[in-house]
Amino acid sequence: MPPTSAAKAQKLQNLVDTVLDTIVDGVITINEKGEIQSYNPACRKLFGYTADEVIGKNVHMLMPSPYKENHDSYIKNYRETGDAKIIGIGREVSGQRKDGTVFPMELAVGATHEGGDHAFVGIIRDITERHLAEMEREQLRQSQKMEALGQLTGGIAHDFNNLLAIILGNLDFLSEEIMDEALKESFVMPSIEAAEKGSELTQMLLAFGRKQTLRPEFVDPNDLLMKFIRLISRTLEERIDIRMSLSPDVWPCYVDVRQLENALLNLALNARDAMPKGGRLIFETENVYLDEDYAQENLEVVAGEYTMIAVSDSGFGMAHDVIEKAFDPFFTTKTVGKGTGLGLSMVYGFVKQSQGHIKLYSEPGFGTTVKIYLPRNMDSVGYTAPIRTVDPNNEDMPRAPENTRVLVVEDNASVLKMTSSMLESLGYIVEVASTGEQASDILKKDDGFTLLLTDVMLPGAINGPILAQEAISLYPSIKVLFCSGYAEHAIFQSDLLSEDVHLLSKPFRKTVLAKKLIEVLNNGDA
């Protein structure tokens, strides 16, 4: 009964249309020439084209390279050989939207024959979200791995240092006791040397575990780089062309200079080894803002202002799997005996311990860039370099009450200079001392100080707290503010709340210093 079958067909067609209109996945049908025959509403959302814009056109318009170029040959190949590379199997490929952006998609393809002609159905699902989630998981896995490795190596280093202390100490005694020089030379000295080597190794492990002792100070990265480059240009072969691209107004860093130089040296030597036939080695500095998006993509990164120091080479680069392991301790691509596999690990640990961030970019055959980001910890005061950005906190910085004299005690010259510049710009009258003894002498002669701002640890017999006691016994009304690099550590926080101690965390921004000073001057009776 023909009318009934036509009605049935119509009913079926309606059903199929409704399904296609409703389904959340994209559905496209094409003919054997690759021309689009149907294109459901979900596709419109996915690709941004309307059905009118695509019907009758080759489906490769929805694909990025290299799929775009190869698609016709895929169909041809299937028609001729019946070799179904993708048909019946889901596959992850990429799609290209109308605006040119590319997105990951899962594609399932089915094929039908209609009177000898082939037709294909493609079901498309956008998997951008899934990819992001996978990336996040991967990031998390990577950062957990580094954390675990850091704890492991740090713990091993600590235990080994205890053992080495016993070995080295006893060897020192032996070398004092043994009078026979020849005996000492052949038995004791090699042992001491080996133990010292061991100690260097544990030092690197501590560095990776973010547990080395850092002695940060304020430094102009451009200054440091220029000195550093002068130094290494003598060491590196002439076939390596060293270039600099230093941003003139780059923010100073609060960082351990020796360790930063050490890190740069490590990177420069890696770059040299990646360019056996010569090439370019580029040093860059720049002020950057790592935004929330970047922080989301890179776990452990706190969004904010950073000073970036980048070291790039035009060497042979690294493959993805090498990049992933590059910071792992004892991972090396160098031949046995050539590298310890601890160079980049040390750099990583040092940057992390300095509250910074490190990122490796590499392309096999094109070279490698390592970017070190160190947090902008302080204001530009004391440095002649102009600052482009205006400090948003500048307005609500409380200024000094009239005639407030402050004695600043700090053994590091750069920190002392920075602190006194900050204080002066806030209107304080500043006197400085670099040791407890010096400060003590000043206090004995001069009774005009309202506040003592001192580092906790100072070289010599008089440290910060001892100095404070002295000051208070001389002038009971004097206020005291200590600064410490550990002030924010949990141990300090939990214990000192009950103590009558004012503590400022180093390094500090001017705005924090300004507020803390007023707080201490107003109600601190330390």
Add this chain to the structure above:
Amino acid sequence: MMGEKLKLLIIDDDDKVTGLVQRIAEGAGYKTYVYDRQTALDTILASDTPDIIFLDVFMPNQDAFDVMRRLKKVGSSAKIIVMSGDGDFCKMAAEYGSVIGLDVATSIEKPFRLREVREALQLAGDAVIARQEKYYTPLYRVKE
């Protein structure tokens, strides 16, 4: 100079380290004793007041931070030398002790060399003697 030997208390969980420090200190003329971890620390401090304390940072059950809190409680005025195989914690423990009002002389990272320990002891010892002389200035001093 001083009639009595200065007293040094060594607190470390490793006997080999305490033995080593003892040997160095006794060679430098100190009277040493080691915290055996059996007796309560307070009892030891009460019975024999140390002039200098050699303190390891990481110890099972009781770390340097715990010990320093005890020292603070009993009002210890001993010079403290902090030591550890973990540089960052070593420096932190030294700052912590100072901030809570203890007299931290210095910190020594392990592995240490004899020279470092001797120098640290010398400095701390000199400071203790100077302090004693300040408080008990004798009218005249008999030269030894």
